Amino acid sequence: MIFLDFEKPIAELSEQLEKLNSGTEKGGQDGSIAIRELEEKISEKRKEIYATLTPWQRVQVSRHPDRPYTLSYINALTDGNFIEIFGDRTVKDDKAMVGGLGSIDGKTGKSQPNRIFKHFFIGARQNTRMP
Secondary structure: OOOOHHHHHHHHHHHHHHHHHHHHHHHOOOOHHHHHHHHHHHHHHHHHHHHOOOHHHHHHHHOOOOOOOHHHHHHHHHOOOEEEOOOOOOOOOOOOOOOEEEOEOOEOOOOHHHHHHOHHHOOOHHHOOOO
């Protein structure tokens, strides 16, 4: 895991937790109480650090390399049942825009109550511009 500079206390505690986990696996000792306490310390330290972030630190967190991308969220929501659609009518593809078809919990939006709720998938007049 990659830690940012202001997350050093969390990194140190995570290293201790990793050593403790590897020690219990090799030695066969039951360190579940110590592991639980260390996990609680990490959680408390994380809350403490993230409650007092500067604006630049918030930017760093938003740009973190381990942060999930849009497709990660979409695949988690659709259980991997997502078909991405590429390009437009002029055969250009904007990599930053993600669109496609998928189902969430097996529901595709084809039920009558959902169709009524979505206004039969017809856009409202208020949302269109008139020349």
